[in-house]
Amino acid sequence: MMLLLLPFCLSVTAACVQKECEALLQFKNSFYDDPSHRLASWNGTDCCNWNGVGCHQITGHVTIIDLRYDYQVDSSPSYSNNSIDSSLLELKYLNYLDLSGNNFYTQIPSFLGSMVELTYLNLSDTAVSGKVPPHLGNLTKLDTLDLSFNYELQMANTGDVEWISHLSSLQFLGLAYIDFSKSLNLMQVISSLPMLSSLRLRACRLQSTHFSLSSWLNYSSFLSRIQLLDLSFNLLNDTIPKAFQNMTSLKYLDLSMNQFNVIFEGGISTFIRNNCGLKVLDLSWNYNLGGDVFGSRYGNQSTGCDLQVLNLGYTSFKTKIPDWLGMLKSMKSLDLGHSKIYGPIPASLGNLSSLEYLDLGHSKIYGPIPASLGNLSSLEYLDLSRNALTGTIPTAFGRLLNLRKLYVQENRLMEVGNECFTQLEKLEELDISRNLLKGILTEVHFANLYQLHSLRIGYNELLCLDIKSDWNPPFQLQVFDASSCIGCFGGDFPQWLRTQKALFRLSLSNTSLSISYLPTWFTSHNLTNLDLSFNQIMGPLPASIGNQMPNLEELYLNNNLFDDSLPPSLCRLKSLVILDLSYNKLSGVFQDCLLTPNLRILDLSHNNFSGTFAHSHGNYLSNIEKLCLRNNNFEGFMPIVLKNSKVLYILDFEKNKFSGNIPRWIGNNLESLEILMLRSNLFNGTIPSSLCNLTYLKILDLANNQLEGIIPSKLSNFHEMTRSKYIYGESFGSLYYYCMNGRYFVYNGAKCPDGGKSVAKSLERVISPHSMRLQVLTKIQIFVEIRSQ
Template identity: 30%
Template sequence: MDYDYQLLHVVALLTLIAFGGTSWTIEACSPNELEALMSFKNGIQKDTSGRVAKWIGQSCCDWEGIVCENATSRVTQINLPGFISTDTDLFQTQMKGLISPSITLLTFLEIIDLGGLVGLSGTIPQTIGLHLPKLQKLYLYGNNLTGPIPESIGELPNLQELALQENRLSGLIPVSLGSLKSLKRLLLYSNQFSGTIPDSLGNLMNLVELDVHDNALIGNIPNSVGEMQALEKLDLSNNLLSGKIPSSLTNLTVISVLYLNTNYLEGTVPFPSRSGEMSSLGFLRLHNNLLVGNIPSNIGYLVSLQRVSLSNNKLEGALPSSLGNLVALTELYLSGNFLSDQIPKSVGQLSQLIMLNISRNLIEGPLPQEMSSLQNLQTLDLSFNHLNLSAIPKWIENMSSLSNIYFAGCGIQGQIPDFFQRTNSPIQELDLSVNFLSGNIPSWIGSLNQLYKLNLSRNSLYSDIPDSFRNLQDLGILDLHSNRLAGTIASAFDIQQGVLGGSLKFVDLSANNFSSGIEEIGGGQCGIQFLNLSHNLLKGRLPNSIGKQNSLKSLDLSFNELGSNLPEVLGNLTSLERLKLQQNHFTGKIPNEFLKLLKLKELNLSNNLLEGEIPERKPLIDFPESSYSGNKGLCGKPLSPCKV
């Protein structure tokens, strides 16, 4: 203990004696610690929480965010997290400035928590591992830090948690991290780290969680990862890793979460060869890779699996019947592979299954009757397979929890079956697109009062939109494009009226034979963002009420028979990013109000009867000649200059 520190305590003791009691104390920091904290304070330019501004005087142990050891009054914690919780709220504060290297002078520190301080920048002090032997937790996540992880960080013998995620850190992952024998959590995700995953990480026998997703890591997954026997969560997704998944991963008998998605991994998926290995594995996510080969038949040994995602790889062959052994499974994602043959009957044993997605494969029909036993299933997606169903199986009606049904591109023929109106669970999403359905759109669809998404596009449906659609108060997505529908579009736009409050966000009625109802598209203000009525037979003029649809981002009315002047109120649609009005009969000038469409990225007014000078300002002058061609009366940039 230095001389000044001793002197302060002597003065405090004499004061206590003089006043004859112990009710009044003085606790001052050592000069070194006081200097370190004041240097940290001076590096902060802005602190919206006001905590650092209150650091005044000598008694730093009383400062907000500072914790000291009672016996020695030495600083053990800097607790200034970005998220502050009150009795009624949780809010995030902001701190701009640099991390002062002087914090390494606080040699008794056990916890540094500066996580979530948006705007805190600079680098991690290079000597952080040389002066903080007691440090157990280092939280610097969610800041704006740059530069590498110092090699010296491997000199922290008591470090248990290292959280550096969500910064702009770069460089290599230090080999020295493998020396942190006490480390339980290593979180480096959402940075800019490059290079390989060091083999030395296999030395971290106490590591429970390793997460390095969303970086630029390359090379193979090291075999040493399989030596981390305490590992429960491994996330290596969204990198540039290559090679095969090492067989050593099967050594992780207590791992509960495995993420390897969105890399450039190649090779086959190794699984344990006997029952009991990896028996605690709860989450297996290998999606968005280049994995090849079959799904191993011994996947059924992983009896604790709850969520499995192997989507978007190059897996092939039949689904193993051992899938039926995964009785705890709640989610199974196998989409975007080359899986073939039929769905095994054993899938019906997955009584806890909530989500089943096998879309975009080569699966063949028929579907096994045993699937009707999946009474907890909420979402079933079998789209774009080789099922060649003559009809949708009637047992769908008896699945008590099924509310999201996707049978797009399954070769379904005939009319839309009426048993959908009798399902035990209210249908929320129904996708029967890209099939061979014919006949009318049945009016009973209007009784599906919880329907949010309806996609019947690319079929051979005819007649008009039933008036009962007005009852679909929760409808947000309506896609009927590429059918043979006719009549008026009015029923579709009545959906957005009254009590709805603008639930309808997406409407695509393009490539049909609608001829009337254009005046309805501006009726009442709503939250519609995407509207496509192109390639129809619509006539008349655009109503001025269209200017109320200020949520519109994409409006396509091309290839119709619309006429008259372009409404000036289109300029009120300031959220528009895409406006397509080509191949109509619009006349008159381009309104100057179009200059208010500053977010416009795509514009096509070609092949109309427009005339006059194109308003010569952004954004209109930024579009190519093709946006205006085919209007004989138009002139000005980017077309030919107007004649004086």
């Protein structure tokens, strides 16, 4: 169980009551252990001085137990317990009990309903399960009840919630993540609570039937009294009820993660005007929510209101950003990202001097970035990514001295303004990739970025880095991505990277590196992702590469000029998930030690590897998804280790020297297979009928082998071949094409006869090892070529 014991600095004149002290000791002993010693002070006879315990100053009776765990401030070891001990019943005067954030793994004990002096009960996130005991309705003095975030907690099978109506003093009610789908009278019961002002019903499986129009109209006093309402993550749909506009005391409204599709009449502008004290409005993650979101027909009606957080992200609003948003001077967070909002960014947003968070990313915004955004002196987060913004990254951004994250990637920006981020000493993440940026970045641009740990500048082909080889940056990067920044390094490996000891992700793909070998100083024990693909790096792989980078998970060295055999140190890379060595000049035997259960993608295609592949038995390729060995000199039988590769969907052994029969287990075991390429090998025997079991197969190429016999008639059951017109191919750039419905595609040379226009032929015929082309599927015209060309 996780505990955070807060000290209570109470000046008491009476010592702890002995019976209550003994009860607390019994409660302490119900825990298995105390790994972080938070209960170390729970000894002796004066419990009023124990951490997490509060007493009445005159009588000495225990009135407070606060053992809540705060994940944000505490990282101490967890506790375990299987009950909430009944010794708490001895605390007759206890009015405050907070056990939130701990793990009890038990049901809520019914005896809690006997602790009638309680005014505060918080069991949120305590891993309790089972049914909510209706005995809690006896706690009529409660002003706070929080049972939220107990994912296995349930209501009675009948959905009975009448016990809630007895809590007449309740002001805060938290029931998040409890299933109320059967409690159709829930809102009727809750609305009857005369003092309730805060209600959290997140993820309670509520539907719009719980909120009928008549029920809302009957509880106008409840609507006018409620200040906090969280109905997020439910199943509410159709129109957002107009009754919300009658919540004149509302300060916090969260309707996110529902299925609403129409906003109330008058839009947000009218809603804010009617609820001018509203501080938080969250309608995000209602994917189909449209309509006149900002109430453009009603004009500006919200000036002077106190809204601080507006979240409309992940919606389908098709409208422009109105100028009047810039008049909400208290705004701290504005999220319109991942929506269909379009048009230019209004300059009036620069008036939001309190704004700390601005997300306009992943939308349809176009035009220049207004320089007025440089006035947002409190801004810490700015996301303008994935739009159609043009022009310059404003020099005015240099005034955003509190900015920590800046994302402007995937736009059409062409220039970096002078000193636009030179003075941003607090900047931690900068992404300007995938634009049309041109010009030169020098050390001066980065001279004061002391906190920078993520820098992405890739896919700006005309951008150049003019940095001296002896530059010592003021930062320690964790992520550096300069992919396709062709002019960034002038063909040399950037020397300043030797100073970056914290890197865990580095991409220099397609940066015109032309070097005779990887530098020996290039090392990082933290590195998990390394991409040096599509360059002209020559020579053997460094002998110590596995020792220098033992934590690699993804390694892309494809499309270079590496040669010689693989160094044994690669076998130390036990965490590899992706290994791409394709399109090099590597040779020798591929070592089985690189084939680990973690490996998901392996591409060795277009090299000179020889010998057998994975000749040993075991389950060490059980998670492999893509295995590409094409155009090498591998030999031997089909590796039996693949027999357990249930998630394999690309298997490409084309142009090798594999021999023997095509094993039946391919069709019986490799149930996820979509692409099977065995062309140009030495396979013999017949085509196993078990291949007909591969229901997801899209490409089958057995051409140029020594196969014979009858083509299985059920090959016509490959219905997946008709479902997609395109396959994006191997994950490393090789294109898969195929012939379908008269269209002509090629899978790395697997060509269809007659340009995809041929006449259907019978499937029932014997295939000889001589010249013969047969159409395998009569209806969808997929071809398998058996002869050599």
